[in-house]
Amino acid sequence: MSLVLVERTGATARNFVLHLGRISVFTGRIANRARRKPFRIRRWLDELYNVGVLSLAIICVSGAAVGMVLGLQGYNTLVRFGAEESLGAVVGLSLVRELGPVLTALLVTGRAGSAIAAEIGSMVVTEQLDGLRMLSIDPMDFVVVPKVLAMIVAMPLLAALFIAFALFGSYLVGVLFLSVDPGAFMMSLEEAVEFDTDVLGSYIKSLVFGILVGLVATYRGYTAEPHAAGVSAATTSTVVVASVATLIFDYFITALWGA
């Protein structure tokens, strides 16, 4: 009984290391292809549409909603200390430093990462990737690289939009509904947020998350088992792995950036 447990633990650990190795090799291949011709601009633009434009609605709506609830919660806490004037600082710092990049990464994982994994997985199942190889088109070049690059470009832009909409939402709640002084709100917001400690760190985070989500989604899709259950497993594990990796990386980026 206990032997089975040990065996399973060992298998899980070995599996983890195996996938880590494979995804590293996969990353190397992507990096190799990405800086060599042909640059498939057309494919990249199409993927930017899929990842970026189609995620706009969910990012803007979620951003505004998160900002509004943050404004409300922040106000309710701050008003006890008579410090509701610093609502802007509380909202701005938490959005720029953490919530913006992280929530955007989670939303994009759910919206676009799962779609990427499912699409590539279906291509594996229906042997479309083999079809491309027969036409002597490298599927890495044609399918994988444009998706990863689109993800890397779209993520920081989406995160910035998320933060902008969230600030708008919290301004709406704080100033219009709860009558915080608009000047005090903007002042504390602009005074609290610094470029090199907060805004730059936010960009770096969303860039790293973009790379992470793009890699996990394409890797899981590319290595999907060639049957229907394989595609669903690839999609599920993309969302799980990319979300958890985002949260773990978030801690380390924050720790390293703060030092």
Add this chain to the structure above:
Amino acid sequence: MASTSIRDTAVGIFVLAGLAAVAYLSVALGGVSYRGKGGLEIRATFNEIGGLKARAQVVVGGVKVGQVTRVELDADLRPNVTMDLDEKLQLPVDSSASILTAGMLGDQYIELEPGGEEDVLRPGDELQFTQDAFVLERLIGKLVHQLGADSDASDSEAPEPKDLEQ
């Protein structure tokens, strides 16, 4: 072809909107290139600066006129603060600088009080009159010490009323 160009326009709008948001966060919130260099650089030496840091505000009568650019120890181990002020500012040479706190727990800033001299400060000058930061812990410490001393004194002078109270 028509659908492709609509799609590309949408991508273009997305990229523009994203870049606008990035620019807003960097410039409006981050304060990139907030104010050009080459202003009036003034220095002041204090005994105690509390929590004053670079980028802290410098105000005259509550109006922001510049910011702290550098905080360092001088040869006598006293904190020396360099601030970058608006170059149009005509501060008399006998102006004084004091470190104040915004609100109870707010950031620390420097308040300059203009003096009465005719001559004005030039770039690189050092302020002669400074007032140190007010450190709450130190004041509380002093207060507790004093209270302790007071109660000791009252104990020795009139021990009876205290016993009655208890």
